[in-house]
Amino acid sequence: MAKNLKLKSARAAMDLSQKDLAEAVGVTRQTVNAIELGDYNPTIKLCTAICKTLGKTLNDLFWEDDINAN
Amino acid sequence: MAKNLKLKSARAAMDLSQKDLAEAVGVTRQTVNAIELGDYNPTIKLCTAICKTLGKTLNDLFWEDDINAN
């Protein structure tokens, strides 16, 4: 899976560390790190919580138009 | 937990049964049923697959219908 640079960038725009964001949404730092690195398939509730904390929507941070262009 | 009526309606609009949708996205009928009934916290990958099958986006089908915690 690709890195989630949109998430990383939105987090940076709010001046939050991975740890800050993790605490805000109630998960561990490792989970946020893994999501940004793209190793992960998080739950929709976690994605939604992250979006709300960062003032973004699911489409903003988690929608990929690019899968399987054919 | 709130039912996902937007999903149910989008599926109906494509004339797909829960079983049809489940097969299209590679999960079981029970999983699709549970998501529509709102018992569930599916993964983002599954939500994305459902959206693509139904010609909708994450915001269309999964934004703001369950605000509940883990």
Next chain:
DNA sequence: ATTGAATGTAAAATATATTTGACATTATGG
């Protein structure tokens, strides 16, 4: 009234998301 498709539900098992604890590396400021 009966058949069959679609849906709702549930318990136990499996797969995987997430945690815990730890250590390494890369910034960044003092």
Next chain:
DNA sequence: CCATAATGTCAAATATATTTTACATTCAAT
């Protein structure tokens, strides 16, 4: 430099998403 925050990574444990199997109900058309 030195210290410390921030990030990357990993193995083992726990929590939970999903499957499997099974049965009940609803509803549309015989």
